Amino acid sequence: MKILLVKLSSMGDIFHTYPAISDLKQIYPDARVDWLVDQQFAEIAGWHRGVEQIHAVPLRALKKNANAELKQQLRETIRRLKREHYDYIIDAQGLMKSAWLSFRFNGVRYGYDWSSARESLASLCYQHKLPVAVDQHAIDRIRQLFAQALGYQSQLPHLPEFGLDPQQWARPDGAPARYGLVFPGTTWLTKHWRERYWLEFLDRQTINDAVYIGWGSPQERQLAERISQQQTTAKVFDERLSFAEMAKWIAHASWVMGVDTGFVHLASAMQKPVLALFGPTTPKHTGVTGQHSDNLCTELPCFPCRKKICKIANDSESVVCMEQLKPQIVLDKAEQLFKS
Known part of the structure; x- marks a missing residue:
């Protein structure tokens, strides 16, 4: 066949x-x-x-x-x-x-x-x-x-098997024994969580692991560096990592957190502990899966709008659903997921 x-x-x-x-x-x-x-x-x-x-x-x-x-x-x-x-x-x-x-x-x-x-x-x-x-x-x-x-019987509701083994990727050189990864950037601006929310999360989190900020595009690198420069707990990768290089870091991470973006879904496919933040898209359709993963979103009347511009915000840079996802809510869920 x-x-x-x-x-x-x-x-x-x-x-x-x-x-x-x-x-x-x-x-x-x-x-x-x-x-x-x-x-x-x-x-x-x-x-x-x-x-x-x-x-x-x-x-x-x-x-x-x-x-x-x-x-x-x-x-x-x-x-x-x-x-x-x-x-x-x-x-x-x-x-x-x-x-x-x-x-x-x-x-x-x-x-x-x-x-x-x-x-x-x-x-x-x-x-x-x-x-x-x-x-x-x-x-x-x-x-x-x-x-x-x-022509075969659907395998639902059995849990999905992604066919990936994190051990197929070697541990990255220089990686600490325990670390987490955060991915704040993605193509859609409406999927972004507020920068000041990321700062508050990183300053207040007590998971006690080293934290690295991942990025893929030049715009995502600028966002990652702005966040890193305003606090002392998270490091930014100095250069753009290939898919395979980033996969190594994800495969050996203790946990991964981010917005609705590709590397967060890779972490989910590897069955890592993952927390994904959703705004204009819905976790019902594209959320992370797995025993140790969870999705957070705020279900406003317009949710999920699937728009690249927030239609109910007062200015072009605001995204109401992501602003409603307050740092304390995310902190509580992250520490519940990642400390256990």
């Missing part, structure tokens, strides 16, 4: 797809799974032990700079995949761009139906359109999609 999984991005969505692959390999251990993914996330898609081959397309890079070299990379990947034949092509993204790619390859195409896909028109590209309830966690949606497509 040869399967092409189409799930292009983003970082958290990649990790949310792992349990479906684990389910599949448990039922069909000899199945071959290839993964078509955006080039930016090709490395992390290959971390799941059940994935045979990665096919990368530079869609995000093309959006920023549609140069001839990137266009040629896209054409070459499509040509290479056209030479393959798949028994199943499963589009777990449900967007027009993923459906367009799926449509170009040889094999029977499966995806979400009109009511289930994130972009309904995408369903027109599939030969088998599968109904999957929208109002549930992304992990469960993808597991159910795989089960319907491949």
Whole structure:
């Protein structure tokens, strides 16, 4: 059985797809799974032990700079995949761009139906359109999609198996015996917790571990350095870490805390103790999972708005739902989770 999984991005969505692959390999251990993914996330898609081959397309890079070299990379990947034949092509993204790619390859195409896909028109590209309830966690949606497509009993409500072993990453050089990681930055500004809240949390927390502030983009680095410069308990990584390098730090951390961002979801996939702070998005759909993890949010009447600008704030920089998530609430939950 040869399967092409189409799930292009983003970082958290990649990790949310792992349990479906684990389910599949448990039922069909000899199945071959290839993964078509955006080039930016090709490395992390290959971390799941059940994935045979990665096919990368530079869609995000093309959006920023549609140069001839990137266009040629896209054409070459499509040509290479056209030479393959798949028994199943499963589009777990449900967007027009993923459906367009799926449509170009040889094999029977499966995806979400009109009511289930994130972009309904995408369903027109599939030969088998599968109904999957929208109002549930992304992990469960993808597991159910795989089960319907491949004809096996859904593994729900069994806890998801991410197929990751933290011990596959060596302990990072210079890491203390115990430490925590915080991730205050992400792409959406409405997902950010107030800087002064982070300062209060770091100054008042009594978990008694060393703390490092993680970052990925230049903007996130600036945020991390502003927080670090105003207190004495947390350190900032001096340079940008690769996915694999940050994975080492997460794998050996005592705990991880942050907003709704990719590295927080990686910590959840590794089954680390995690506390995630949510604002415009809902943990019901994308929250961290695991026995030692929890999500915090404030459910205002507009929740979850899924907006990149807060419509009820008095100014453009305020996010009312994240401001309602007071430091004391977060401190209490963090110390309950991480001290135990």
